[in-house]
Amino acid sequence: MKDSSRTVRWGILGTARIAEKISIAIHQAENAELTCIASRDSQRAVDWAQKHHVKRSVGSYEALLADSEIDAVYIPLPPSLHGEWTVRAARAGKHVLCEKPLALNVNQAREMRRVCLENQVQLMDGVMWYHHPRAREILQKIRSDALGEHRRFTSAFTICWDNIPENDLRLQRDLGGGSLGDLGWYCIGATLWAFNELPQKVFGTSRSYEDNDVDYNFSGTMWFSKDRIASFDCGFDVCMRKWFEIAGTKASLVCDDFTRPWDNGRPKFHINDDQGNSIKYETEDPLQETCMINHFCDIIRSGRLEQQWSDLGINTQRVLNAIDYSARTEQVVNLADFFPQ
Numbered sequence: 549m550k551d552s553s554r555t556v557r558w559g560i561l562g563t564a565r566i567a568e569k570i571s572i573a574i575h576q577a578e579n580a581e582l583t584c585i586a587s588r589d590s591q592r593a594v595d596w597a598q599k600h601h602v603k604r605s606v607g608s609y610e611a612l613l614a615d616s617e618i619d620a621v622y623i624p625l626p627p628s629l630h631g632e633w634t635v636r637a638a639r640a641g642k643h644v645l646c647e648k649p650l651a652l653n654v655n656q657a658r659e660m661r662r663v664c665l666e667n668q669v670q671l672m673d674g675v676m677w678y679h680h681p682r683a684r685e686i687l688q689k690i691r692s693d694a695l696g697e698h699r700r701f702t703s704a705f706t707i708c709w710d711n712i713p714e715n716d717l718r719l720q721r722d723l724g725g726g727s728l729g730d731l732g733w734y735c736i737g738a739t740l741w742a743f744n745e746l747p748q749k750v751f752g753t754s755r756s757y758e759d760n761d762v763d764y765n766f767s768g769t770m771w772f773s774k775d776r777i778a779s780f781d782c783g784f785d786v787c788m789r790k791w792f793e794i795a796g797t798k799a800s801l802v803c804d805d806f807t808r809p810w811d812n813g814r815p816k817f818h819i820n821d822d823q824g825n826s827i828k829y830e831t832e833d834p835l836q837e838t839c840m841i842n843h844f845c846d847i848i849r850s851g852r853l854e855q856q857w858s859d860l861g862i863n864t865q866r867v868l869n870a871i872d873y874s875a876r877t878e879q880v881v882n883l884a885d886f887f888p889q
C-alpha cells in the first residue's frame with residue numbers, strides 16, 4: 549500500500565562528480581534523505597559528508613550496503629563496476645539507481661535485472677531526461693497522430709573535450725570508457741523510447757584513440773520495422789550538441805536539447821509541419837535530477853516495481869553492444885543473430 553509520507557533513505561557509492569548533483573536532488577525531493585556516503589577512502593567520505601550535509605559516511609561500499617536504514621542506493625561508479633555493485637546492492641535488499649552505461653555487456657545487464665527482480669528491488673539507469681515533464685509531453689505527441697507515420701529518428705550528443713584529463717574514466721578501456729557508452733547511450737535510449745521497439749539490424753562506425761582502443765566518436769544507423777530508420781552520432785570531438793528529431797509523414801518534432809534543457813528560457817520543443825507551420829511548445833522547468841529521484845522514491849513507496857525502466861536499460865545495452873560489434877567488424881549486424889532472446 550502506498551505511503552506517500554514515508555521517507556526514502558538513500559546511500560551513494562563513491563564520491564563521483566555527478567554525485568554532487570544527485571545529493572542536491574535528494575535534498576530537494578519530497579520525503580527523501582541522503583543518509584550515507586561511501587568512499588574507498590574514509591577521509592574522502594568524511595569530507596564529502598560534511599560538504600554535502602550527509603548524516604553518515606563510511607570508508608567502504610560494503611559498509612554502506614550493510615546499513616539497514618538505507619532503502620536505495622545511487623551508483624555513480626565507473627561503468628566496469630556497475631554490474632558488481634548493483635548485484636551486491638540488490639542482494640542487500642537495496643533499490644538501485646545505477647548510472648549509465650548500465651553494464652559492460654548485455655549478459656551482465658540481464659544478470660543485474662535478474663538479481664534485482666529476485667530480491668524485489670527496482671533497477672533503473674541514471675538517464676534523467678526521461679523523468680522531466682517535457683519528455684511526457686513529447687511522448688504524448690509521438691504516440692498521437694500528430695506526426696503521421698513515423699519514418700526517421702535522428703539524434704546527436706557531442707561535446708568538445710580537448711582538455712579531458714587523461715585519467716578520466718571516459719578514456720579508460722578497463723573502466724568501460726568511450727563515447728558510445730558515455731554519450732551514445734542517450735541517443736540509442738531515446739530512439740528505443742520513441743519507437744518502443746528494438747531495431748532489426750544495426751551498423752556502426754567509430755574512431756578510436758590509437759593508444760588505448762577507446763572510441764572518441766561514433767556514428768550509427770538502426771533499421772526498424774515499418775520503414776523506420778534511426779541514426780545518431782556522438783563524440784568527444786565536436787561542440788555541444790544534444791538534439792533529436794522524430795520525423796513522420798505529416799510533421800517532424802524537434803527537441804534541440806533533450807539530454808538537458810539549455811539554460812536560457814523554458815524547456816521547449818517544436819513541431820514543424822508540411823504546410824510550413826512551426827509550433828513551439830514550452831513546459832515547466834523543474835530540475836531533471838529531482839524529477840528522477842522523486843519518481844524513483846514514488847516507485848519504492850508504491851511497492852510496485854516498474855520493470856519498463858530495466859527493460860529500456862537492457863534493450864539500450866543490447867543495441868549498444870551490437871552496434872559496437874558492427875563498428876569493430878565493419879559489417880551490418882542482425883540483432884536477432886547477435887543476442888538471441
Ligand SMILES: NC(=O)C1=CN([C@@H]2O[C@H](COP(=O)(O)OP(=O)(O)OC[C@H]3O[C@@H](n4cnc5c(N)ncnc54)[C@H](OP(=O)(O)O)[C@@H]3O)[C@@H](O)[C@H]2O)C=CC1
Pocket residue numbers: 561562563564565566567586587588589592624625626627629647648649674675676717723730
Ligand atoms: N546521468 C548523468 O547525467 C551523468 C552520468 N554520469 C555517469 O556517472 C558515472 C560516474 O561518472 P563521473 O561522475 O564522471 O565519475 P568520477 O570519475 O567523478 O567518479 C567515479 C567515482 O567512482 C569511485 N571509484 C571506484 N573505483 C574507481 C576506480 N577504479 N577508478 C575511478 N573511480 C573509482 C570513486 O569514488 P571513491 O574514490 O570516493 O570511492 C570516484 O569518485 C559514470 O558511469 C558516468 O557515465 C556522469 C555524469 C553525468
Ligand SMILES: O=C1CO[C@H](CO)[C@@H](O)[C@@H]1O
Pocket residue numbers: 707730731
Ligand atoms: O552522462 C553524462 C552527461 O553528459 C556528459 C557530457 O556533457 C557526459 O560526459 C556524462 O557522462
